[in-house]
Amino acid sequence: MKLTARVGGRSAALLLAATAALTSVSAGLAPAAQAATTTPVCDPTCLLDYRTGAHTDYDRVVLDFSGPVPPLNTIVQNGPDSSPLTYPASGNEVHITGSSYMSVTIPGVSIVDTKGAGTYVSPTLDNAVGLPSVKGCAFMGNFENEITFGLALGTFSSVKISTLTSPSRVVIDVYH
Structure with missing residues (x-):
């Protein structure tokens, strides 16, 4: 998919908003995904x-x-x-x-x-x-x-x- 942004235009603002939303969603998922794969400490x-x-x-x-x-x-x-x-x-x-x-x-x-x-x-x-x-x-x-x-x-x-x-x-x- 090719994204084109016009400097100072509405397309650039939408692209920045979408990028910020995706970054916050993926940042919020990373800790949960890591926690789900943690192996418990067991003896033995x-x-x-x-x-x-x-x-x-x-x-x-x-x-x-x-x-x-x-x-x-x-x-x-x-x-x-x-x-x-x-x-x-x-x-x-x-x-x-x-x-x-x-x-x-x-x-x-x-x-x-x-x-x-x-x-x-x-x-x-x-x-x-x-x-x-x-x-x-x-x-x-x-x-x-x-x-x-x-x-x-x-x-x-x-x-x-x-x-x-x-x-x-x-x-x-x-x-x-």
């Missing part, structure tokens, strides 16, 4: 978020962390005798429905930073996602400095779990 690592997505051959669940991910424990219950997931602290049933279930427990992870502020922003209740192989997700708790995350699964052939860095995350691929 905090869970930040999770997200899901469907791909051609698999469904993906990604857990985001503030720092290095400790080794994790995974339990997959498959078949008609699979019992629903339960919350570790209370023993109450997790209300996500599937034909099989998977829980991922990661010790040494918290959901609060060193100042006591919460770091986990995703749903804390049961969440139906309705993907082809992943039917539901649930953050099941942070108990004695370990987190547990549960998945309700539909029909699937295999599960691949990867731990990645930059940024730190656990990727769970559930193949159709």
Whole structure:
């Protein structure tokens, strides 16, 4: 876009006003954008978020962390005798429905930073996602400095779990 200003004319005044308005708007947004990307200080690592997505051959669940991910424990219950997931602290049933279930427990992870502020922003209740192989997700708790995350699964052939860095995350691929 080409802008032409006449010296001393109305076009120059409009251009200056528009430039001033854009400068004040962008200046006002910069601190908020920087604040939104600040990683909390956690000792050792905090869970930040999770997200899901469907791909051609698999469904993906990604857990985001503030720092290095400790080794994790995974339990997959498959078949008609699979019992629903339960919350570790209370023993109450997790209300996500599937034909099989998977829980991922990661010790040494918290959901609060060193100042006591919460770091986990995703749903804390049961969440139906309705993907082809992943039917539901649930953050099941942070108990004695370990987190547990549960998945309700539909029909699937295999599960691949990867731990990645930059940024730190656990990727769970559930193949159709």
